[in-house]
Amino acid sequence: QKEVEQNSGPLSVPEGAIASLNCTYSDRGSQSFFWYRQYSGKSPELIMFIYSNGDKEDGRFTAQLNKASQYVSLLIRDSQPSDSATYLCAPNDMRFGAGTRLTVKP
Amino acid sequence: KAGVTQTPRYLIKTRGQQVTLSCSPISGHRSVSWYQQTPGQGLQFLFEYFSETQRNKGNFPGRFSGRQFSNSRSEMNVSTLELGDSALYLCASSPSRGPPSYNEQFFGPGTRLTVL
Numbered sequence: 264q265k266e267v268e269q270n271s272g273p274l275s276v277p278e279g280a281i282a283s284l285n286c287t288y289s290d291r292g293s294q295s296f297f298w299y300r301q302y303s304g305k306s307p308e309l310i311m312f313i314y315s316n317g318d319k320e321d322g323r324f325t326a327q328l329n330k331a332s333q334y335v336s337l338l339i340r341d342s343q344p345s346d347s348a349t350y351l352c353a354p355n356d357m358r359f360g361a362g363t364r365l366t367v368k369p
Numbered sequence: 370k371a372g373v374t375q376t377p378r379y380l381i382k383t384r385g386q387q388v389t390l391s392c393s394p395i396s397g398h399r400s401v402s403w404y405q406q407t408p409g410q411g412l413q414f415l416f417e418y419f420s421e422t423q424r425n426k427g428n429f430p431g432r433f434s435g436r437q438f439s440n441s442r443s444e445m446n447v448s449t450l451e452l453g454d455s456a457l458y459l460c461a462s463s464p465s466r467g468p469p470s471y472n473e474q475f476f477g478p479g480t481r482l483t484v485l
Contacts, residue, residue, distance in 0.1 A: 306476035361411040
Protein backbone atom coordinates (compact mmCIF):
# COMPACT_ATOMS: atom_id res chain seq x y z
CA GLN A 264 0.00 0.00 0.00
CA LYS A 265 1.40 3.35 -1.05
CA GLU A 266 2.09 5.67 1.85
CA VAL A 267 1.25 8.83 -0.05
CA GLU A 268 -1.68 9.06 -2.43
CA GLN A 269 -2.15 11.72 -5.06
CA ASN A 270 -4.65 11.99 -7.88
CA SER A 271 -2.47 11.42 -10.94
CA GLY A 272 -4.69 13.66 -13.03
CA PRO A 273 -4.35 15.18 -15.44
CA LEU A 274 -5.91 18.19 -13.81
CA SER A 275 -6.81 20.91 -16.26
CA VAL A 276 -7.72 24.46 -15.25
CA PRO A 277 -8.15 27.65 -17.26
CA GLU A 278 -5.64 30.44 -16.93
CA GLY A 279 -6.40 32.66 -13.93
CA ALA A 280 -8.29 29.95 -12.05
CA ILE A 281 -7.36 28.30 -8.77
CA ALA A 282 -5.72 24.89 -9.08
CA SER A 283 -6.19 22.57 -6.12
CA LEU A 284 -3.81 19.66 -5.66
CA ASN A 285 -4.39 17.10 -2.94
CA CYS A 286 -2.36 14.51 -1.09
CA THR A 287 -3.28 12.00 1.60
CA TYR A 288 -0.82 10.05 3.69
CA SER A 289 -0.96 7.03 5.94
CA ASP A 290 1.91 7.61 8.39
CA ARG A 291 0.58 9.60 11.33
CA GLY A 292 4.18 10.19 12.41
CA SER A 293 4.88 12.38 9.40
CA GLN A 294 5.80 15.76 10.74
CA SER A 295 6.29 17.89 7.67
CA PHE A 296 5.40 17.89 4.02
CA PHE A 297 7.08 19.13 0.92
CA TRP A 298 5.60 20.13 -2.41
CA TYR A 299 7.80 19.85 -5.48
CA ARG A 300 7.14 20.89 -9.04
CA GLN A 301 8.60 18.92 -11.93
CA TYR A 302 8.53 20.20 -15.47
CA SER A 303 8.70 17.62 -18.22
CA GLY A 304 12.29 16.49 -18.69
CA LYS A 305 13.50 18.38 -15.64
CA SER A 306 14.26 17.55 -12.03
CA PRO A 307 11.86 18.24 -9.18
CA GLU A 308 12.23 21.65 -7.55
CA LEU A 309 10.94 22.61 -4.13
CA ILE A 310 7.94 24.93 -4.05
CA MET A 311 7.27 25.01 -0.34
CA PHE A 312 7.03 22.95 2.80
CA ILE A 313 4.65 22.95 5.74
CA TYR A 314 4.88 21.40 9.18
CA SER A 315 2.13 23.06 11.19
CA ASN A 316 -1.59 22.48 10.91
CA GLY A 317 -3.30 25.19 8.95
CA ASP A 318 -2.30 27.28 5.97
CA LYS A 319 1.02 28.58 4.76
CA GLU A 320 1.12 31.12 1.98
CA ASP A 321 3.95 32.00 -0.37
CA GLY A 322 3.01 34.27 -3.23
CA ARG A 323 0.43 32.53 -5.40
CA PHE A 324 0.90 29.25 -3.54
CA THR A 325 -0.86 28.13 -0.37
CA ALA A 326 -0.14 24.85 1.35
CA GLN A 327 -2.69 23.44 3.75
CA LEU A 328 -2.06 20.71 6.30
CA ASN A 329 -4.61 18.80 8.35
CA LYS A 330 -2.82 16.20 10.46
CA ALA A 331 -6.03 14.86 11.99
CA SER A 332 -7.36 14.02 8.53
CA GLN A 333 -3.88 13.12 7.21
CA TYR A 334 -4.37 15.47 4.32
CA VAL A 335 -2.20 18.08 2.70
CA SER A 336 -3.04 20.27 -0.25
CA LEU A 337 -1.52 22.90 -2.49
CA LEU A 338 -3.55 25.74 -3.94
CA ILE A 339 -2.23 27.75 -6.86
CA ARG A 340 -4.05 31.04 -7.32
CA ASP A 341 -4.19 32.90 -10.64
CA SER A 342 -2.84 29.83 -12.44
CA GLN A 343 -0.56 30.52 -15.37
CA PRO A 344 0.38 28.30 -18.33
CA SER A 345 3.90 28.24 -16.84
CA ASP A 346 2.46 26.38 -13.86
CA SER A 347 1.78 23.39 -16.11
CA ALA A 348 3.88 20.61 -14.58
CA THR A 349 3.68 17.57 -12.35
CA TYR A 350 3.33 18.36 -8.66
CA LEU A 351 4.79 15.93 -6.17
CA CYS A 352 3.94 15.64 -2.51
CA ALA A 353 6.32 14.07 0.01
CA PRO A 354 6.39 13.75 3.79
CA ASN A 355 9.64 14.24 5.64
CA ASP A 356 10.71 10.66 4.93
CA MET A 357 10.71 11.60 1.24
CA ARG A 358 8.46 8.76 0.09
CA PHE A 359 6.97 10.69 -2.79
CA GLY A 360 3.46 10.39 -4.09
CA ALA A 361 2.99 9.57 -7.76
CA GLY A 362 2.38 13.23 -8.57
CA THR A 363 -0.48 15.14 -10.14
CA ARG A 364 -0.07 16.45 -13.66
CA LEU A 365 -1.48 19.96 -13.97
CA THR A 366 -2.27 21.67 -17.25
CA VAL A 367 -3.20 25.35 -17.28
CA LYS A 368 -4.92 26.30 -20.51
CA PRO A 369 -4.57 29.85 -21.88
CA LYS B 370 26.52 28.35 -4.94
CA ALA B 371 26.76 25.50 -7.41
CA GLY B 372 23.88 23.07 -7.50
CA VAL B 373 23.86 19.30 -7.29
CA THR B 374 25.81 17.71 -10.10
CA GLN B 375 25.48 14.21 -11.44
CA THR B 376 27.68 12.29 -13.82
CA PRO B 377 27.28 10.90 -16.34
CA ARG B 378 24.09 12.46 -17.66
CA TYR B 379 23.34 9.61 -20.03
CA LEU B 380 24.41 6.00 -19.98
CA ILE B 381 23.67 2.96 -22.11
CA LYS B 382 24.44 -0.48 -20.75
CA THR B 383 23.49 -4.05 -21.57
CA ARG B 384 21.83 -6.60 -19.35
CA GLY B 385 24.14 -8.20 -16.83
CA GLN B 386 26.58 -5.31 -16.69
CA GLN B 387 27.08 -3.10 -13.70
CA VAL B 388 27.04 0.67 -13.50
CA THR B 389 28.26 3.37 -11.12
CA LEU B 390 26.65 6.78 -10.95
CA SER B 391 28.14 9.78 -9.20
CA CYS B 392 26.63 12.70 -7.32
CA SER B 393 28.26 15.82 -5.92
CA PRO B 394 26.02 17.64 -3.44
CA ILE B 395 25.71 21.34 -2.86
CA SER B 396 28.64 22.60 -0.84
CA GLY B 397 27.94 22.22 2.86
CA HIS B 398 25.17 19.67 2.41
CA ARG B 399 25.80 16.48 4.34
CA SER B 400 22.89 14.34 3.26
CA VAL B 401 22.58 12.71 -0.13
CA SER B 402 19.58 10.71 -1.28
CA TRP B 403 19.04 8.67 -4.43
CA TYR B 404 15.81 8.12 -6.33
CA GLN B 405 14.69 6.12 -9.32
CA GLN B 406 12.09 7.68 -11.57
CA THR B 407 10.15 5.78 -14.18
CA PRO B 408 6.90 6.69 -15.97
CA GLY B 409 5.09 3.75 -14.43
CA GLN B 410 6.36 3.88 -10.84
CA GLY B 411 7.00 7.56 -10.32
CA LEU B 412 9.74 8.76 -8.01
CA GLN B 413 10.94 5.98 -5.74
CA PHE B 414 13.35 6.38 -2.86
CA LEU B 415 16.46 4.22 -3.00
CA PHE B 416 18.57 5.27 -0.02
CA GLU B 417 19.96 8.20 1.92
CA TYR B 418 23.49 8.76 3.16
CA PHE B 419 24.54 11.10 5.92
CA SER B 420 28.12 11.48 7.13
CA GLU B 421 29.22 8.41 5.14
CA THR B 422 26.54 6.19 6.73
CA GLN B 423 23.37 4.88 5.17
CA ARG B 424 20.64 6.49 7.23
CA ASN B 425 17.56 5.31 5.35
CA LYS B 426 16.77 2.71 2.74
CA GLY B 427 13.90 2.07 0.35
CA ASN B 428 12.54 -1.23 -0.95
CA PHE B 429 15.01 -2.07 -3.65
CA PRO B 430 16.95 -5.32 -4.13
CA GLY B 431 20.53 -5.67 -2.95
CA ARG B 432 21.76 -5.11 -6.52
CA PHE B 433 21.35 -1.43 -5.72
CA SER B 434 24.00 -0.09 -3.38
CA GLY B 435 25.62 3.18 -2.56
CA ARG B 436 28.25 4.91 -0.56
CA GLN B 437 29.24 8.36 0.55
CA PHE B 438 32.71 9.76 0.86
CA SER B 439 34.13 12.10 3.48
CA ASN B 440 33.59 15.09 1.19
CA SER B 441 29.86 14.14 0.98
CA ARG B 442 30.10 13.05 -2.64
CA SER B 443 28.13 9.89 -3.24
CA GLU B 444 28.10 7.03 -5.68
CA MET B 445 25.36 4.57 -6.51
CA ASN B 446 26.07 1.17 -7.99
CA VAL B 447 23.73 -1.22 -9.74
CA SER B 448 25.03 -4.69 -10.42
CA THR B 449 23.69 -7.28 -12.85
CA LEU B 450 21.57 -4.79 -14.74
CA GLU B 451 18.08 -5.75 -15.83
CA LEU B 452 15.92 -4.19 -18.52
CA GLY B 453 13.63 -2.84 -15.80
CA ASP B 454 16.48 -0.78 -14.37
CA SER B 455 16.14 1.65 -17.25
CA ALA B 456 15.15 4.88 -15.57
CA LEU B 457 16.16 8.37 -14.58
CA TYR B 458 18.27 8.24 -11.45
CA LEU B 459 18.09 11.38 -9.38
CA CYS B 460 20.32 12.47 -6.59
CA ALA B 461 19.27 15.06 -4.03
CA SER B 462 21.22 16.78 -1.32
CA SER B 463 20.01 18.34 1.88
CA PRO B 464 21.67 20.61 4.40
CA SER B 465 20.37 18.32 7.14
CA ARG B 466 20.64 21.00 9.80
CA GLY B 467 18.32 20.62 12.73
CA PRO B 468 15.62 17.94 12.81
CA PRO B 469 15.44 15.79 9.65
CA SER B 470 11.76 16.63 9.41
CA TYR B 471 12.47 20.10 8.18
CA ASN B 472 15.18 19.54 5.63
CA GLU B 473 14.24 20.22 2.05
CA GLN B 474 16.05 18.41 -0.75
CA PHE B 475 17.67 19.88 -3.82
CA PHE B 476 17.75 17.66 -6.86
CA GLY B 477 20.42 17.20 -9.46
CA PRO B 478 19.69 16.91 -13.19
CA GLY B 479 19.71 13.12 -13.07
CA THR B 480 21.40 10.32 -14.97
CA ARG B 481 19.35 8.69 -17.70
CA LEU B 482 20.22 4.98 -17.73
CA THR B 483 19.14 2.79 -20.60
CA VAL B 484 19.61 -0.96 -20.32
CA LEU B 485 19.52 -2.89 -23.60
